[in-house]
């Protein structure tokens with residue numbers, strides 16, 4: 001079978017080690033507290049499931065779905081809530097879990113929306129950060145797994161045309177795979 005992998009950017013072992021150390025830091029920071037972990041569908045679902053399994057303070061989970069990319073690979077700045085939280089977050093310590101912060105437009109909007117709901121605290125944990133693509137300059141991402149260069153990465157929850165989310169590592173697709181629409 002022909003491989004679609006151009007280059008593995010972050011291996012499964014590197015991801016798992018980093019997830020454990022992020023969780024250690026979160027365990028220390030939230031000692032004595034309870035966390036409402038909010039996963040942003042769909043890209044964060046794999047990272048979130050590994051992360052929460054390493055968190056030792058009490059957690060509950062909820063999910064939101066947001067549309068930020070219209071078609072293809074570019075963010076267009078239009079952010080819509082497709083699925084809202086099931087439970088209120090009033091007086092909860094909310095930790096938003098994202099797969100990637102790119103331009104920052106999605107997260108900026110999301111933080112504004114969640115801040116109006118009176119959480120006790122609001123922090124963000126993103127597996128990946130593409131700092132060089134940022135359009136929102138003063139956006140705080142409290143926990144970052146990996147800083148990555150401006151390349152289109154898939155795997156470990158991240159997709160191209162809904163494919164490749166199931167790979168346990170992060171990789172760059174061969175160019176012919178996005179030219180042909182996945």
Ligand code: PRP
Nearest residue numbers: 041042043069075101102103104105106
């Ligand atoms: C990705 C990611 C963030 C957003 C980041 O979601 O999960 O929500 O894009 O981009 P930004 O910083 O430029 O706003 P995507 O729309 O690809 O959906 P998915 O999670 O369902 O794959």
